Amino acid sequence: MRNSLYKSIKYLVLVGLFFNLETLPLSAQDDDVSLDMEFRFKTYKNADKTRSFIVEFYGTMEKERVPVYDAEIRFFNSTEDEEVLIGTANTTQEGISNLTLPADYSYIKDEEGYINVTARFEGSGDLDSFEESLAVRDLNLTLELNESEDGNTITVYANMIDNLGEEIPIEESDIYFYVQGMVSRLPIGDDWLEEGEYIFDFPNDIPGDKNGTLLVYVEIEDNDDFGNVTQTATVNWGTGPRLESGKVRMLWSDFGPIWMIVLMSTLLIAVWANIIHSIYNLVRINQEGKELKETT
Amino acid sequence: MEKDNHKKSGKLRRKFLKLGILSGVSAVAGVSLGSNTDPAEEPDKEETGEKMKLLTPDGKLVEVDKASVNNYPEAYISPEESRKGIPDRKFVMVIDLSKCKNARACVEKCQKAHNLTYYQEFMKIQLIQDHEDGEPYWLPKPCFHCDYPPCVKVCPTGATFKRDDNIVLIDTDRCIGCKFCVTSCPYSARQFNWSPNPSFDEEQPYSPETSVPGSLGTVIKCDFCPDMTRAGKLPHCVQGCPMGVIYFGDKNEDIVTNGDETLRFSELIKDGAAFRYLEDLGTAPNVYYLPAANRQFPLERGFDVNDEVKARYDNVPYIQKMKKKDIAP
Amino acid sequence: MNSDYSRTEILKRFAPILEKTSTMGWIWIIALIYLVGMGVYAAYIQFTEGQVVTGMRDHVVWGFYGVNFLYILGVSYAGAFASAILHFIRTPWKIPVIRIIESITVLSLCVGPFFIFLCMGRLDRLHYLFLYPRIQSPITWDVIAITTDLIVCIVYLYLTFVPDFAILRDHDELKLPKWRKNLYRWLAIGYRDTPTQRKRLYRATRAMSTMIIMMAIAVYTVLAWIFSLTLQPGWNSSIFAIYFIVAGVYAGIAVIIVSLYVVRESFHLEDYIVRRHFSVSGFVMMIIAVLFGYFTFSEYFSRWYSNKEHDILLLNSLFDRYFWHFIFANYLTVILPIVVMTFKRFRTIKNISFTALVAIIGVWINRYLIVVPTLENPYLPIQDTRLEYVFYSPTWVEWLLIVAGIAGFCLLFTVIAKFVPIIPMQEVLDEPETVNDTGEPKISGIEIKSYT
Structure with a gap:
């Protein structure tokens, strides 16, 4: 398998690049553009012993990746004289087609023990057909x-x-x-x-x-x-987290330092006691006024 | 062992079609674009302004509006929940100044994801000259998500808060717009929604974790994209940077990544002699910088931006000095 | 107490002010209403179109509104301070000015908060301050302090008004509409000036004036802390609290002097508000001006001498971009009162009032120089922003609202002057010999009056 295979970490980068698409200037609308088409094929044997066949299908335009969306990719297990369709999968918005076969799937192997698989896009409209093959040993x-x-x-x-x-x-x-x-x-x-x-x-x-x-x-x-x-x-060989969840300092907490609450409450009580004292006096003045009125 | 090489690459000459909304793709290509963006599900979905380009299987190049990136209705985090933070995480960012060339991809990607206008930037790129003889360098400046955030302690309503996972968030549903936090931040990381924006009316439940939709008269800032990390993805700025300048990760597990390479956080800051900006203020930021030593790009590469952006650096003393010498970039 | 004759006499003197409004008076009132209306329009524009219509931007987030809020509250506290101190000083010459001072206090305390409302992005969420309070925030302290202070001031002012309401109630010959007479009756709460009532009223007033002096200090301290508790290079200063109090008292005294002048001229109270009032308050103003200069100098001198990078950037901005503002606010405003008050021939009513006017503007600019240039010079230089947004410049909306604020203050002052005698009648009656024919007070010096 000479074609470069991507690790899943690179896969992430691909997704990143995809989301990074920029708005084209309006003038590009009527221009003829040229795309370099890529059709990449690779295979993974996963931890659960299933095997994935993955095709990346995209064009590149001014360094920008343009995925081919919803293209049907057919996968064939081939020997020198026959081709058996093992599955189809359509490309996602990221331009990726993924066919995963179970662990006990019986592939046809050649004498040396290689599994030969071909991924093929039949071509439609203006888009040509693409095809790539690989051979892998289990x-x-x-x-x-x-x-x-x-x-x-x-x-x-x-x-x-x-x-x-x-x-x-x-x-x-x-x-x-x-x-x-x-x-x-x-x-x-x-x-x-x-x-x-x-x-x-x-x-x-x-x-x-x-x-x-x-x-x-x-x-x-x-x-x-x-x-x-x-x-x-x-x-279970990890040392555990480097940091424990830190204590929140009171200034940043929801409630605030106790002394601050006590101080403020005290001040407020003092002020309000004063206000109430004044209002009490006004009420007494009022009462006296009423009494005066009644006596006169 | 490649057997045959029929065709694995080629060229395609295309007229560029530009379509309004995603449903347009269905019309042209006769396909549906999946449940998340199915026009039938969101008939009122307005243009978000964000575009993506696709090739249809019959070779048509189309540009379509993409539904807002920050749209995870299935993982909606309410303002109440978003006060808690993602369990057992301590998010950190490491920015390698030697790799930054003011490409502004982080800025733009962040703006798109958070429905910001052209002039609103959660990530600002500063041109810093430490001292007269020092060579200036580009310094991408997000919110530093301090451990002792000056903005949080002064908030009168608790609209901005510090979470257990290191993130300082704003709940714009709670914000009264007093702007005290803006004046308290020594790093000028906070901005304000001064004018109404059509994106404020977007029909999407508001979550402090996504910072969308925004609302008039409230404070906004970089949020470290907790919605992305919840979905197992990197923040938009990290994904956007073509140079791998920005590393993001979890201090608890001691791993940071810029998308390309994954490193031990402790080793990276030890080997790179990382520093934090204005350390002496005691804010204990969670954004670390690797010094601009052995730079990958000359400073001038950073001026390879449009004139409007270039003009934003005109008042930098270094630029003014250069202009006086008439050798301005 | 005093004969009904003198009561009638004094009432006759003030009746025209309360009963009638001249043509000029009406023009003045309508002009003020128009300006306030314009302000309401500007506020409407701001609330519908967002704060983008102001000159405030991402770095200078507090502009004219913040400065004005700071300033007007300073005037208010100074007024409260002065009136409470005057309450303890038993001197006849205070009587004609005391109500003017009290009115300034309460009115500025009513007008001031509007500017902080204008500064807020989401006024509709004002109640969140009480729904989700955070005790650690200086804004919370401020909200508590200002609301409490407003209540204290209103109660205090009411206490001082009660005897006059009683006089107005007792004189049916005043040509006033029925509702106003009923209102006076209600407001007088049956005060008949009996010895026990008098004693009670005095006791309450004394307690409240003590309170007010302490409140004024506390509230302005808290207001100063909004700035000095941050990390910003121009704000993080331990002398800010006392500096703000002094600046506030300075502006307050200046506003009092100008108001005295205006009231004297417009209501022809030359026989009550005399030269002595101006010279005494002029001297107080001069002392405060010296203190103000001292704190200003300490503040900037220590920044300049210690030569920290960010402080120097701020000072460079002050001595470059804000050179003339700085000269006006921090040189002229300090020197002019000293010059005018030192030389006797300069010490005229007009000169002192003019000096006060200069001080009013000067202290305002001083506040502006504390708020705005600091925001323009943060730790990390302002970059990657439109250059025209780096520096603050107010828009017509802000100018209009400032003017409307001043107009609103004047309007309310006029209304008060029309509604209650601007000179407290009861106190004049208690001191029949307040002033003699030459306009000099008969009783000089200070003595503490005891009612026990």
Whole structure:
């Protein structure tokens, strides 16, 4: 698989770029514009062993990405002499078509164990047909979590599945480790996996969520033979949040410092006592006035 | 192993069609645009002014109005709820001054998302010269969401408040428009809705988390886009920046990202010698700056903006000095 | 107490003011109503079109309105201060001026808050101040203090009016409409000037005047804190409270002097309001002017000497863009009273009144220089904003509303002068020898009167 495959983090960037579309100046309305069309095809093996086939279909105009929306993409599992339709999926507003097949889906493989898949857009109207193929070997990533006082480790086993369904350790591959953050994944290490096995020393200073729980991603990325393969594990190796919820200072709270409330109330009571004293005197003056009137 | 390469890229020459509203796409392309923007669901949806371009499957290039980005009716957060904050989060922002070239993408994207007018900016780009011999640098300035916000303590009605997740928000339903908070903010992060705006009438429930729709006579400012983080996305300015200048994340989990790269917050500010603006005021901001060392762009790249925007920097002492020397950018 | 004869005499003297209004008087009143009406129109424009019709913008968010609010409340507190102090001083020459001072106090306290209402973006939410109060906000302190002070002042003023209402009630020969006579009867609450009533009234008045002196200090302090509790370079100053009190008293005394002059001329009360009044209040004004100059100097001198970057930027602005304003407000306003009062031949009624007028304007500009240039020079320089929005310049709406505010003040003052005698009659009766023929008071010096 030579075509570049996108990690899901890049996928996010794509969405970002999409939302960044700018208003075109009005004068562009009548201009002929030229678009460079892109049709990208890649495959992911997800943690639940399902497999996704993803096509990105868009044009580029003055560095701006214009997605093709609602285009029907057909996916074929092909050998040298036959083509089997395995599914269709329409592109979203982001120009992405995603076909995900279950873990136990039986693909037709060639002698070397490759699954050959072709994604095709038939073309309609003014838009030409596009097509791209890839070949991928099925691979299982297995994680073994080891906790010890010297530090926690993750042992990764990478086994290829041959035509007979036997697992054979792969020779070598890049291997990447991430933990899931709020919106993206933090890379925590990458190395070279050999003979189907790699032991990863898990860093001991990652906070994780409030319980110290971490979602770890182990990935093979953009591999010529295996495409993208992801495996995940939930570990409780985080140190917990760096900060505790801070105390709110009284000036910023809803109620305010006690002394302020006491002081203000005291002052107000003093003033109002005075006002009431005056009104009381006025009432007494009034009463005396009435009495005077009655006597005269 | 790519077998065959029929066609995976090509060129397309197109007339550019411009359509009024999303329903126009359906008419042209014979498709529906999904439930969120289905014209049948929101028949009264007015033009929001925000455009997006799409290609239809038969190759027509169309520009359509996009429904407001800040529209998550399914995740509506009421003013009451939005006082609490997102649990277990402590949002922080790190801005790498060495990468900023005043491209203003953050400003524009933010304006669109918050229905601001051309002159209202939650994010302002300052041209700062620390001292006479120092080279000026571009400083994007959002709200700093201070831990001890001077604006919050002076608010007489509690219309602006500090949440547990570090965000300082304004509830414009509560704001009486006294503007005391505007004068209290040492960073001039706050602005005011001086005149009526058609977007105020937009039919959408108001949430302090989205800051839309706005209302006349109330104070507005950068809100750190909690609606976006709730949806697992980055704030609009972070997404908008083409240079990856702005990192956003959670201090609790110690992770920040600019969309391209994800880093440990503590390492980033340690290795980058991050500082906070006007630290001595004791406001404890949650926006950190990485100094403008080893810049990626010369200062002048920042003047590659339209004349109106360029004129906004005319009163900067550095520019005036340059003008005197007659070598103004 | 006094004979009915002298009562009738004094009533005759004041009856025309209360009974009739001259043509000039009517023109004056109609002109004032017109100006107030224009102000109402401007306010309507502002409330329908938003505050964009004013010169206020994102940085200078408080302009004329804020300054005027600050100023008018200062006048009010000065009035309260002066009248309460005069209450404790037993001197006959205070009698003709005391009601004028009290009226100024209450009227400015009524007019002032309108300017803070104009400054507010959402007046329709005014009640939120009581619905969602935050005790930490200086605005809350202000709201509490001003409302309380308004009540205290009104009660105080009423107490001082009661004996005069009684006199007006007791004289049926006044040619007044029936409703006004009934109103006087109601307002006089059966006051017959018996020794016990007199004692009660005095007791209440004494308590309230003590209160008013303290309130005036407290309220103006709180008002100053709105500015000095922020971090802004030009505002964050510990002397602001006392500085504001002094400036307020200065402006207040000046307003009193000008009002005395106007009342004297328009109602021909030359025999009651005499040169002595002007010279005494002139000297008080001079002392306050010196204090005002002292605080102004301390404030700017310490900023200049300590040479902090943001303070210097502010001072540069004051001595560049606001040079003449600064000279007028902080030099002329201090020096002129000293010059006029030092040389005896300058000490004429006209000169003192003119000096007071200069002080009225000067202190106003001084307040303006505290509010506006500071907002124009925040910590982070104003950039990325339309250049024409960096500096504040008031619009016609603001000018019109300022004029309408002054007109409203004058109108209410005229109404009060028409409604009750502007010279408290009862007190004149108590002191029949207030002034002699030469216009000099017979009793000089100060003595504390005891009623016990």
